[in-house]
Amino acid sequence: MKLKIEGMSCGHCEKAVRDALQAVPGVTEVVRVSADDGQAQVSGEPDPAALVAALDEQGFDARVEA
Structure with a gap:
């Protein structure tokens, strides 16, 4: 499963x-x-919404890509 993540800028x-x-x-x-x-x-086989929520908790905007 691929995700697009906004806000990542460093290691x-x-x-x-x-x-x-x-x-x-x-x-x-x-x-x-x-x-x-x-x-x-x-x-x-993770829940896509759980992936997005986990990244949201860390301050990143994410979405699952098709």
């Missing part, structure tokens, strides 16, 4: 995103997080 942001996504039930792996293109990818 610290990438780590915060990675940690938040890994904590979501159903995520088996955070495959990729990139501040350069504002995207992340996870594997597993």
Whole structure:
């Protein structure tokens, strides 16, 4: 599942995103997080709304990409 994330600008942001996504039930792996293109990818069967909510709690605007 791919996500578009607004507000990531540095390595610290990438780590915060990675940690938040890994904590979501159903995520088996955070495959990729990139501040350069504002995207992340996870594997597993997480609830898309839970992914967005976890990132919102960290101060990032996110949406699941088709």
